Amino acid sequence: MSDRKTERLINLTLALLATKRYLKKSEILSNVAGYEGTQEAKERMFERDKDDLRSLGIEIEVGDLDIFFEDEPGYRIPQKSYELNVPNLSGRELALLSIASSFWNDSVLGPNAQSGIRKLQSLGIPATLEFEFRMKYRFDNPSELLEQIAKAILQKSRIKFAYDSSSLKLRQLEPYRIVFWNSYWYLIGMDVDRKAIRLFKLSRFLGAIETSKRKNEFEIPSDFTVADHLPKSDVEVIHSSKIEIRRETGALLRQRGKRLSQGSEYDTYVINYENERIFLRELIWHGVNVRILEPVNLKEELLAIVDGVLA
Amino acid sequence: MSESALDRTARALDLVPYLLEHQGISIAELAQVFGVSEKQINDDLILIHMCGLPGYTPLELIEMYYEDGYVTVSDPQSLKKPRSMTSSEITSLLVSLDLLKSVRSDSIADEIEALKIKLKSSLSFENPYVVVVDSKNSEMVEKIEAAIVKGNALKIVYLSGQKDETTERLILPLEIYQANSNTYLNAWCQTSMGDRTFRVDRILSFETSSGDEISYTPTTQQHKGGISNIELVVSKAARHFIEENRAIIESVEDGDVFQVKLHPIDVEWLIRTIIGFGSGIQVAAPKVLANEIQERARAIRALY
Incomplete structure (x- = not known):
């Protein structure tokens, strides 16, 4: 069944592509292989096939035939739009x-x-x-949502989604751009309820996205730039920590840090970090050889992770 | 799950012009390129074979030959040119280029930008994707890549990810990749006699080494020892052999076909691989290897 339909679609494409003039529907139905059954069945088949080819992105031009051919419309696929250039x-x-x-x-x-x-x-x-x-x-962080969001951006349709955050869970957004940054996919857009441009991480989307049926619901402001809405990678986001590192260990950390003092067992370092999660992994990797002194929240986060292992 | 007639139609429409530009390609490679099974490609070809222009006499059908798993198209009818790209295809390629740019040195950035403009010219809308470049260590990456391509060994000082200590190692770099903001190197480590993954930012220093001490063989199968001065003639259709096996290739000369010289390697692996490429790869030297391959192929043939 699928074979026959595929064959017919290919034959139809070939015929419409080969013709310079418009082909009448009656010509197509009687000459292109694969149209069988009653006249009505053939016509229904042809209508579906046209829609199918169009859904593949193939342009089927409809033209008026010479007036001598009565008012039957004609069809062809213009080579120019079909062929890659x-x-x-x-x-x-x-x-x-x-x-x-x-x-x-x-x-x-x-x-x-x-x-x-x-x-x-x-x-x-x-x-x-x-x-x-x-x-x-x-x-390591693929996203199944990209295609759907890209489509919504192009159509300028609003989307609704559930987002994993402490406050507002359900978001309504005018999506502007999908951003790949630091190995993660993000979405930037106008949060309709908060009336502000916000950044969302795709890996934190919960479940499916709902795209509005309407198109052209919004405009992307002409002065919008992605860079304005990413966390700044300078002063604002760099955090400072005070870490104790056991002597003779933690070469990588030492390399990045600034030594404050030397002890008999531990040396104390100031180490800057951007990404808390990554930094914590690094610290935990060093096991008992490093200890966080400051900041408190970093220590708490580390403990939460370790507790998570123990739970 | 059977795929839709529409997906099959799309693939068939793409197959014909691809075949036209890759005459004599193997069904195995087609399957790989199109990401489907060999059986599926076979079924597709049988189907395409029956399609053509109204009239449907042999003169009007798409004409192709397939023999021993290799395909040639002699008359594509009206499917000479590939279909124009969909917007998803163009945007995916644009993101790919941005990603490439993000891990390459600046020397190629302008070229990539110019290429993006060429692709964008057929795009009637703005690209919904943006790639933001974070830090990159392209200089180190390029040196490692050069070593991979040339098959050079490296002597590195590495800050271990396992033991929190620095070690000196002799490695044969095989594969480099970016994942989760880090750059990783897969290599054969002669020092520990095994395959190892290194984080590039933990390589504190490195120098190129002759590699005489390297005893790497890209297989765990039993092997007869390395044969040197192996020369192959690789057809265009079999070029992914070259692309996938850079680590064992000494030099490639481009022409109508690729003249490929290999490093001394384990031949058992090579023999089995070469047979799989059919006529795509000929052994120019040494003769014993060519003979051995013939013999093996005959033995396989004798099974039928």
Whole structure:
């Protein structure tokens, strides 16, 4: 069944693509292989097929035929819109794209990038092997939500989602941009209830997103920039801690820190950190060889983690 | 779960122009490129074979040959060119390029930006994705990559992630990757005689080493010892052999085909791999290896 439909869709595409003039519906139904049954059944089939091809992004042009053909509409697929055209793409650029597209071992962007690159590789551009790039990207934090959010951004539709935070759980947002930052996906948008632009981490979204049926519900302000809404990576976010490190240990921490004093068993260091979570892991990794003196909240967080293990 | 007729149609429409530019490609590689099973590709090809233009005589059908697992298209009818990219495909590629830029040195940044503009020209909307570059240590990365490509060994001073101590190690770098804001290096560690993962920011210093002391073999199978001066002729269609096995490749000469010289390696692994590429890889030297491969292939053939 699926075979027959696939075959018919391919035949229809081929026929509409090959024709210079518009093909009458009656011509299509009688000449393109696969249209069977009563006239009514064939027509229903054809209507569905057109919708299906359009959903694949294929443009089917409807045109008026010569007046001698009565008022039956005609159809064709314009080659210009069907065929991929990236002017002056070089082999070197294709190689760069291949490398880039192979980064995604996960997330919805992977298959999309792969099918895009396949099309580019079908253009007959001689590929090169000139790059020595070996670095890959591995995503430990894929998100299933990207595609849906991207669509909402493009349509300018509001979204609703549940968010894992201490205060407001249910959010209504005008989504502006999806941001990949520090190995995580974020969403920046106008929080409708709070009337302020906010940053959300996709890994903290709870469950599904609901996209509004309406389009063009909002405008992205012309002066909006992503950088304005990311936590600043300078003074504001860098925290300072006071840590005791056992002698002869913690070389990595020592390297980053500033020694305040030396003791018989422990040395005391001031160590700055940006990401509390990562820093805590690092500290815990050192086991009994490091001890947090300040700040108190960092100590509490560490204890909470350790307690979590014990619980 | 069976896939929809629509997904299959999309793949078939992409398969034909891809085949046209990759004549003589193996079904195995097609399966890999399109991310489906070989059986699926086979089924697709049989289906495509029956499609064509109204009239549907042999002259109007898509004409292709497949023999011994290799496919050639001689008449694609109206499917000569690939379909234009969907907006999801373009935006995914744009994000990929941003990501590439974020881990590469600035020297290539302009080129990537120019390429993005080329792709964007076919985009009728703004890109919903933004990649923010955080810190990068591209200089170290590039040196390690060069070592991977050339198959050089490295002598490193490493701040252990396991024992909180610095050690000196001789390693053969194999694979480098970025994950969770860190850069990692997978390598054969001669010092500990095993595969190890290193965090690049914990490599305190390194120097290139001749690698004479390295005894790495990319397999745990039984092996007959390394053979040196292996030369292969790799077809364009089999180029991923080169891409995936950089660690064992000494040099590549590009032309109609790739002339590939290998480092001395365990041949058992190589033999088995080469046979899998069919006509895509020919052994130019040494003769014994070519013979051995012939013999193995014959033995396989004799099973049928």
